[in-house]
Amino acid sequence: MDNNQEEKVMNSLKEIEIESSTDNKNNNKAKKEKKKPSSSSSDKKTGGGGSKKKEVKKETGLGLTNKKDDNFGEWYSEVVVASEMIEYYDISGCYILRPWTMSIWEIMQTFFDAEIKKMKVKNCYFPVFVSGSALRREEDHIEGFAPEVAWVTKSGDTELDLPIAIRPTSETVMYPYYSKWIRGHRDLPLKLNQWCNVVRWEFSHPTPFIRSREFLWQEGHTAFATKEEADEEVLDILELYRRVYEEFLAIPVVKGKKSELEKFAGGLYTTSVEAFIPNTGRGIQGATSHCLGQNFAKMFDINFENEKGERGMVWQNSWAYSTRTIGVMVMVHSDDKGLVLPPKVASVQVVVVPVPYKDADMQGIFDACTNTVKTLNEAGFRAEEDLRENYSPGWKYSHWEMKGVPVRIEIGPKDMANKQVRVVRRDNSSKMDIPTSNLVEKIKDVLDDIQQSLFDSAKQKRDACIKVAKTWEEFTTALNEKKLILAPWCDEEEVEKDVKARTKGEMGACKTLCTPFDQPELPEGTLCFASGKLAKKWTYWGRSY
């Protein structure tokens, strides 16, 4: 999505006035609905069922105007706003992360922060500002970032003597001090991490979460006496990134190594977890764990004395994941009804909605809702009731579906009579009645199953997109079909450049995504799909975000 498109979406969002839960304009509609007998799938007397429910939804005016399969870009922009994750901001490429987003970020942060602390990584905070001279110390590095660097030149009405850059990443911010702190082998390893904001003033294709001018991330920066230790940590961290994606966000990723062309500017080699968006046929770099080798150590003079009294350069890594993770989650799981949240990262895992009915014991139903929430919260789930009297159950169903809450519990008179609750899954709309006596155990099973199903389903869809291409013709056919292409490659930089040049078009060029660590067998004599030379490895290719 380019700037024009972004503006268009912002305007269209204003026009359609996404009706949020907090929008007073809904009150009249909602009140009107309240007078009618409410639909309840767990109360047959009202005639509640599939058809009736659809009517209610229609009435409420909730729902997305774009379809995921028809118009992915607009659908995405609409989902992130309508689910109250994102608000567009008056500076292009900057977005407001609303509480519904931040709670997901905090859950991942709690996990990752605890894991790196086990690895003896310590948190710190370096300034957001970096002097031009420090920023320019590593040539390849600055070449990679320079066009995107935002510069502060004034404070109040005063021109600064020298412009000061805002960190696009903190290698050049931190490493002058690594040079100071590291003297001997006993100072190693040095393992620091910070949770912070960074700024990359990109002008093309701003997209919430995926490509924004400011984003939140963690950046780890470590230094070791030996390459072996650095190599090992690169993979340990990559495994944590895999777990963030697969265990928390329920998104399958491929672990692998980036090509020379795609590696981190100034580093030795880059590993990544790569996700794939079937709808657009684009790969997306999920998180990166770089071995910087000794390149920055040379530029920043980070050396140490070893046990034998000899001086050596340190081996360094840096690694990061960002709020982009959340965008990938939205793209992979969400649907035409809105967001779909994996239970492990949902700030509300279960929402409990009372289903009123004429002459029903409403206080009893409300109490049952409150007690259900209490029981679930005490059992360690994140549950909330929605007892608002100015919205119909149907409106609430749509609202919480839009926000992606994994499980809805409905409680009506019949449920009360039968000592049960009606459970509805967000991921597949399936319904079941579960006895109140068995609530905690069953809800645990349902949430576990949703988490697993989301992953399985995403993996199935991703896998269905993988296409092996052994020739240029197979390659271009697969590319046109928006496939994730696995091809035998000679691993030559010039060949990758050539492929990029030959596939350049409206959709953007095709490039390597990664060379997967998990390599299929490469029969001797297999040729590179692009150069016809002997292939050295299987590599994933595709267009990407």
Next chain:
Amino acid sequence: MDNNQEEKVMNSLKEIEIESSTDNKNNNKAKKEKKKPSSSSSDKKTGGGGSKKKEVKKETGLGLTNKKDDNFGEWYSEVVVASEMIEYYDISGCYILRPWTMSIWEIMQTFFDAEIKKMKVKNCYFPVFVSGSALRREEDHIEGFAPEVAWVTKSGDTELDLPIAIRPTSETVMYPYYSKWIRGHRDLPLKLNQWCNVVRWEFSHPTPFIRSREFLWQEGHTAFATKEEADEEVLDILELYRRVYEEFLAIPVVKGKKSELEKFAGGLYTTSVEAFIPNTGRGIQGATSHCLGQNFAKMFDINFENEKGERGMVWQNSWAYSTRTIGVMVMVHSDDKGLVLPPKVASVQVVVVPVPYKDADMQGIFDACTNTVKTLNEAGFRAEEDLRENYSPGWKYSHWEMKGVPVRIEIGPKDMANKQVRVVRRDNSSKMDIPTSNLVEKIKDVLDDIQQSLFDSAKQKRDACIKVAKTWEEFTTALNEKKLILAPWCDEEEVEKDVKARTKGEMGACKTLCTPFDQPELPEGTLCFASGKLAKKWTYWGRSY
């Protein structure tokens, strides 16, 4: 401390080369010491005792060159660097927060974040950038912040169409969206908070933690239907700030209201917790909880429809505490041996040091150290052992004293034989032997007692500085004696301006710190110390940070 002074300190720090634990240059010295029988206060045979220990310390070259009572500014700068809390950065007024600092920040954050979540405040994240037009919407507000605002004018080599400001605080960043999100009474209260960095490009007196161009903080921004709710929250938050200072940092604070001259730019009234630094005789604003009234609501058009269908303006609050808290902690508790950490915020509460002795069962001693740490950690304490063989016990004692660890445990052969450990308190250097069997219980008591003692001692010193001044003469005398002055005041803005003008000098002008909520009796007819008019209240006055 002005820029010149800051530079001087930085240079002097470089010259004296603070010997950190990670400084390889110590190795030779340390090795030399190892050959000698090590001193141990718990092993009389070595002749270890006061005099011997002092020698070891001297040899190691650890320790501060400045004294808290002689040269407070330089002492402070030296403590924060030598304890490895702060590293000076190559951009003046910016500082690196090292892990020893961040762990304190995180402990406070965990407490405060949980408390505000109980109050239904939700975390969010707004952009670091604010457009000039939004920033200028509230006149008084921008007048207060304009001179300190940093402006981004370039990205890469491209001039931006319009300069973009970096948030000095986020009222003007957030409130345009509050206007959008708040429509009806059901959208209220809206309670958001963010943990972030802010930038205030001040040119005078940069001081680590206390006055820096970038700092970390939380900023809460809430909106209510009624003034009563807003008023109540202002005080609820202020109470949390009091707890941060008194319960965590062991620093007594005064809760009160700021004068009209000192309140938040654009707000209705400001409450604060005020601390005091006896050494400099300066008050320091610890944290602020503002009621913004309806002023921003008017400027940003934040209105809502109430139950009766009438439109009204919201009542707003904003409240913040920052990494300044940590600077106050250093100033109040630390001493000529270095940092003193209250146990509740210490990332290491107990350090366990083995005391080697010729022919001793070193493996047994090391195991005892490890087991002690294990026992304490399992009991929920934060304990670490220091088993490094290249440093003497004396060096380690000094090192951990410099870093402010509340309790040191020494384990030597005699301790092993007696099934005890030697416990040394950082705050008062007192020593005691405690039986291993009773370790957890006793350490808990000791840590609790240190926490309380630090608070009591700080309160005693602070209280000793409070001076009641009823006349101008008493007032100026007290001011010259660096007192915290409590004076009857007529509460007129012109009078405060006049006092500021009359006390202006090298040390900076004296101003109101706060009008304490806890008011002593004001006998009828009491006159203002400055204007001679009828006094309306008791107010604290002093020079401040």
